[in-house]
Amino acid sequence: MPELPEVETIRRQLAPLIEGRVVERLEIADPRWCLPLAPEAVVDAVQGRRVEGLGRRGKYLVWELEDEAFLLMHLRMTGTLLYDPPPGTPYERVRWVLDDGHELRFCDPRRFGTGELALGTPARDAFFAARLGLEPLDGALTGEALRRMARGRRAPVKAFLLDQRRIAGVGNIYADEALFRAGIHPLRPVGSLTRTQCDALATAVREALAAGVAAGGATIDDFRHVDGVRGAFQNEFLVHLRRGEPCPRCAAPVVKFVAAGRGTYACESCQPRPRRRRARRPAR
Numbered sequence: 088m089p090e091l092p093e094v095e096t097i098r099r100q101l102a103p104l105i106e107g108r109v110v111e112r113l114e115i116a117d118p119r120w121c122l123p124l125a126p127e128a129v130v131d132a133v134q135g136r137r138v139e140g141l142g143r144r145g146k147y148l149v150w151e152l153e154d155e156a157f158l159l160m161h162l163r164m165t166g167t168l169l170y171d172p173p174p175g176t177p178y179e180r181v182r183w184v185l186d187d188g189h190e191l192r193f194c195d196p197r198r199f200g201t202g203e204l205a206l207g208t209p210a211r212d213a214f215f216a217a218r219l220g221l222e223p224l225d226g227a228l229t230g231e232a233l234r235r236m237a238r239g240r241r242a243p244v245k246a247f248l249l250d251q252r253r254i255a256g257v258g259n260i261y262a263d264e265a266l267f268r269a270g271i272h273p274l275r276p277v278g279s280l281t282r283t284q285c286d287a288l289a290t291a292v293r294e295a296l297a298a299g300v301a302a303g304g305a306t307i308d309d310f311r312h313v314d315g316v317r318g319a320f321q322n323e324f325l326v327h328l329r330r331g332e333p334c335p336r337c338a339a340p341v342v343k344f345v346a347a348g349r350g351t352y353a354c355e356s357c358q359p360r361p362r363r364r365r366a367r368r369p370a371r
Contacts, residue, residue: 089162091223091256092299093310093318094146097168100313102141104170105185109137110152112184120180120193121202132156132204145219145255149211157205159214160193166200168193170313196309219255223292228254230286237277237285244280245273246347248292257292259349260305260320263327264295272358273346279361298323326352 089097113134115126136156142149148168150158162168169176169192181193181202193200205211220236221227236253237244247253248262257265266273268291271284280288304310304318307328311317321328325335330343334354343352 089146089166089304089310090258090261090299091143091146091296092261092302092320093304094143094148094162094256095300096304096318097162097313098141098143098148101168101170101191104189104313105138105191106140107138108189109186110134110183111186112182114182114184115180115202116182117180117198119198120195120200121204124204129158129202129204132206133158144215144222145251146258147215147219155207157208157211159203159205159211161201161203163195163197163199163201165197165309166193166195167309167311168313169311169315172315191313219251220253221255223254223256223296228289228292230282230289233289234280234282234285237280240278241276243274243346244271244277244288245349245351247277249347249349254292256296259351260307260324260327261292261295261299263352264298264325265291267291267326267353267358268295270357272355272360273351273353275361326354328352 110133113130115121115129118126121129133152136152136154138150139153140151142151146161148160152158171189172192176192176194178194178196179192180195183191205214221232237247240247245262245266248257265288269284269287271288299305299320302318302320302323303312305320306317307321326341329341329352331340334341334357337354337356339354339356341352341354343350345351
């Protein structure tokens with residue numbers, strides 16, 4: 088699934104191509120993309136408007152259209168946005184025709200991607216407030232902020248990182264990479280992290296995401312740049328997808344297990360597994 092770095096990569100590539108352009112025509116071939124809204128309602132709100140800006144919030148791509156109309160796109164697992172793709176590109180669900188003659192197409196073989204409409208800045212802000220937490224690359228994610236959110240919680244730290252209501256944009260890849268950088272086991276209860284560990288984890292999340300952005304995102308299966316090129320961050324993974332390979336720090340083998348319902352990779356030498364608490368014996 089595209090995470091924050093992949094969506095930010097697409098935003099940076101598309102912004103200079105579409106900002107200032109008018110959406111002359113919007114064609115929604117798959118009505119499921121914009122449910123519960125009818126395609127006609129989305130077309131009516133978007134078609135003919137100028138693109139004032141292209142933003143991002145967490146894993147959402149935000150089309151900022153004139154008169155405060157916002158199209159909020161989530162690529163989900165297999166969605167790709169392609170600029171002037173070749174004829175016959177498969178799995179096309181949505182097509183934008185711009186006033187300069189260029190086209191943008193959203194292709195999605197599994198049809199999980201979504202497009203939602205927010206009319207007015209308050210509606211956009213309310214939409215994100217109900218779904219997303221801190222934006223990790225804007226300075227809000229600090230060790231102290233993480234410590235406040237984690238206090239008293241018993242969930243594994245990886246589950247905490249994947250909760251978009253806490254920290255927006257982190258998914259499976261970058262949670263694994265950040266936890267390795269911080270030296271924290273994914274199954275460690277998040278409420279048990281020390282102040283020093285919270286500081287290290289906040290820094291590691293920011294560093295892992297920034298590295299992903301610098302590499303143009305990670306392509307494991309479907310993610311592509313707007314010109315169809317693959318991302319490169321998969322070539323820099325420290326532990327993710329590296330089961331059985333030597334840890335880049337200590338050379339112990341990277342292991343794979345399940346945490347937060349996801350395939351998870353770690354070095355259990357550098358990231359010690361938390362000890363199980365012994366059950367208390369009943370008083371006699």
